[in-house]
Amino acid sequence: MVDLDLGWIRNQFPALSQEINGQPVIFFDGPGGTQVPKSVIDAIAQYLVTSNANAHGAFATSQRTDALITSARTAMADLLGCSSDEVVFGANMTTLTYSLSRAIAHTGDSLRAIARELQSGDEIIVTKLDHYANVSPWFALSERGVVIREVEINPEDCTLDINHLKQQINERTRLVAVGYASNAVGTINDIATIVQLAHAVGAMVFVDAVHYVAHAPIDVRVLDCDFLACSAYKFFGPHVGILYAKREHLARLRPYKVQPAPDEIPSRWENGTQNYEGLAGLVAAINYLAELGHRVLPGVQNRREALLAAMIAIKQYERDLCQKLVTGLQQIPDITLYGITDTTRFDWRTPTVGIRLAGRTPHAVAKALGEQGIFTWNGNFYALGLTKELGVESSGGLLRIGLVHYNSVEEIHQLLKALIKIVPSHES
The missing domain is CATH 3.40.640.10 (Type I PLP-dependent aspartate aminotransferase-like (Major domain))
Structure with a gap:
C-alpha cells in the first residue's frame, strides 16, 4: 500500500477518538460528510x-x-x-x-x-x-x-x-x-x-x-x-x-x-x-491537505504542488483500501455488490461501495452496524435515478460504505466481521 503516515493523519482528527457502546467509532460515512482536522476547528x-x-x-x-x-x-x-x-x-x-x-x-x-x-x-x-x-x-x-x-x-x-x-x-x-x-x-x-x-x-x-x-x-x-x-x-x-x-x-x-x-x-x-x-x-x-502533501513529497515548491502530491497519494492509498473492501465483501454470502468490481478498473471508481444484504433492509443493517460503532449510510443518497434503475428504491435503496484516507485496513476487517454476523446465512 501507499506509505501514508496513518498515525499522523488520524491524530489530526479529534472525532476519531470517540466510542459507541465501548467500541471505537469507525467512520464509513464520508460520502455524507467527512470528519475535520483540529486545525479546521x-x-x-x-x-x-x-x-x-x-x-x-x-x-x-x-x-x-x-x-x-x-x-x-x-x-x-x-x-x-x-x-x-x-x-x-x-x-x-x-x-x-x-x-x-x-x-x-x-x-x-x-x-x-x-x-x-x-x-x-x-x-x-x-x-x-x-x-x-x-x-x-x-x-x-x-x-x-x-x-x-x-x-x-x-x-x-x-x-x-x-x-x-x-x-x-x-x-x-x-x-x-x-x-x-x-x-x-x-x-x-x-x-x-x-x-x-x-x-x-x-x-x-x-x-x-x-x-x-x-x-x-x-x-x-x-x-x-x-x-x-x-x-x-x-x-x-x-x-x-x-x-x-x-x-x-x-x-x-x-x-x-x-x-x-x-x-x-x-x-x-x-x-x-x-x-x-x-x-x-x-x-x-x-492547508491540512497541503501539509500532508509536504509529508508525502518533501521539497514541493508551492501549495498547488503539495495538494497534487497529497491527492495522488490519497487516491493510491484509497484504491488499495477499496480493493480490500470489495474483495472481502465478495467472500460474504448473501451480499449483492453494486458498481465496478473489476480491480483492473479501480482507477474509475472512488472507495465508495453500495451493497444489499439478502433478507435485511439497508436501514436495518446500518442500524445494526451503528450500534457497534460502525457508521454507514442507507437510502438513495439523492441518487434517485440510480436506485430506481437498479430496482432497489422501493425496498430501501442501498447500504453505502464510504472510505476516506483516514480509514484503515483494520477498520475494514471490523466491518467485514460485523457483516458476517448480520447476514441471514450466518444465523442459520
Missing part, C-alpha cells in the same frame, strides 16, 4: 474570536474578514487549478447550482456568445447516475420549454452509458450536467471526454465534483469544464459550497442579486453575507 474558533465582522468595513476585524475572503479564494484556486477570480462561494453546492441554472435561463441574449440564447426547444442533458442536486435544477427549466434529456446507465456495473450520451448530444444541446463521481456507488465518469463531446456542439458542461474532491486531484484547466461545484464538508472542511466557473461565463451571465450589490467578479455572484467562519475552516482544510 481551531481556525473557525480563531476567526470568531479575532475577526468576526462583515466585509468591507473601515476597521480592523472587517479588514481581516476581507483578507480571509481573498485567502479562501486563493486556497480553492490552488485545490482546483484555476484563478482565484473564478471561485464563487455559497451556502452549498445545491444552492449554487440552482442560482446558476436560473442565471442561464434568464440571461437571454448574453448566451448568444456560446451558440444562441436559451429558448424553448433548446436542450440540457442530465444523467441517471447523478445526485439530484445536479438534476433537479436543470429539470426545473423545462417550465420554460427547455428539453431535458437523461443519459442511461449500465446497471451491471453502474457506469454511465457513454454511447447513449453521444446519441443525446446534438446541435440543440446547450449544457451537459454530469457528476465527476457517483456519491452512491463510486463510479468516476470520463469528464474530459464528455467535455470534448459537449464543446464540439457548442454546449457548456457543469460538473458536480462534490463526491470526487476528497479522493483525487482536480485540474479544471485540463478538464476544460465550464463549471465545477463542490462542498467543503465533503473534503474535511465545514459547510461551505464552492463553484468554479470560467471567467468569461462569470462576466457574461447575469446573476440574480439584491441591489445594490458589488459588480466585481466573482463577488457579484455571491448572495448575502457569506459564512466567513466557514471560509476560515475551508482554508485550514486545504
Whole structure:
C-alpha cells in the first residue's frame, strides 16, 4: 500500500477518538460528510474570536474578514487549478447550482456568445447516475420549454452509458450536467471526454465534483469544464459550497442579486453575507491537505504542488483500501455488490461501495452496524435515478460504505466481521 503516515493523519482528527457502546467509532460515512482536522476547528474558533465582522468595513476585524475572503479564494484556486477570480462561494453546492441554472435561463441574449440564447426547444442533458442536486435544477427549466434529456446507465456495473450520451448530444444541446463521481456507488465518469463531446456542439458542461474532491486531484484547466461545484464538508472542511466557473461565463451571465450589490467578479455572484467562519475552516482544510502533501513529497515548491502530491497519494492509498473492501465483501454470502468490481478498473471508481444484504433492509443493517460503532449510510443518497434503475428504491435503496484516507485496513476487517454476523446465512 501507499506509505501514508496513518498515525499522523488520524491524530489530526479529534472525532476519531470517540466510542459507541465501548467500541471505537469507525467512520464509513464520508460520502455524507467527512470528519475535520483540529486545525479546521481551531481556525473557525480563531476567526470568531479575532475577526468576526462583515466585509468591507473601515476597521480592523472587517479588514481581516476581507483578507480571509481573498485567502479562501486563493486556497480553492490552488485545490482546483484555476484563478482565484473564478471561485464563487455559497451556502452549498445545491444552492449554487440552482442560482446558476436560473442565471442561464434568464440571461437571454448574453448566451448568444456560446451558440444562441436559451429558448424553448433548446436542450440540457442530465444523467441517471447523478445526485439530484445536479438534476433537479436543470429539470426545473423545462417550465420554460427547455428539453431535458437523461443519459442511461449500465446497471451491471453502474457506469454511465457513454454511447447513449453521444446519441443525446446534438446541435440543440446547450449544457451537459454530469457528476465527476457517483456519491452512491463510486463510479468516476470520463469528464474530459464528455467535455470534448459537449464543446464540439457548442454546449457548456457543469460538473458536480462534490463526491470526487476528497479522493483525487482536480485540474479544471485540463478538464476544460465550464463549471465545477463542490462542498467543503465533503473534503474535511465545514459547510461551505464552492463553484468554479470560467471567467468569461462569470462576466457574461447575469446573476440574480439584491441591489445594490458589488459588480466585481466573482463577488457579484455571491448572495448575502457569506459564512466567513466557514471560509476560515475551508482554508485550514486545504492547508491540512497541503501539509500532508509536504509529508508525502518533501521539497514541493508551492501549495498547488503539495495538494497534487497529497491527492495522488490519497487516491493510491484509497484504491488499495477499496480493493480490500470489495474483495472481502465478495467472500460474504448473501451480499449483492453494486458498481465496478473489476480491480483492473479501480482507477474509475472512488472507495465508495453500495451493497444489499439478502433478507435485511439497508436501514436495518446500518442500524445494526451503528450500534457497534460502525457508521454507514442507507437510502438513495439523492441518487434517485440510480436506485430506481437498479430496482432497489422501493425496498430501501442501498447500504453505502464510504472510505476516506483516514480509514484503515483494520477498520475494514471490523466491518467485514460485523457483516458476517448480520447476514441471514450466518444465523442459520
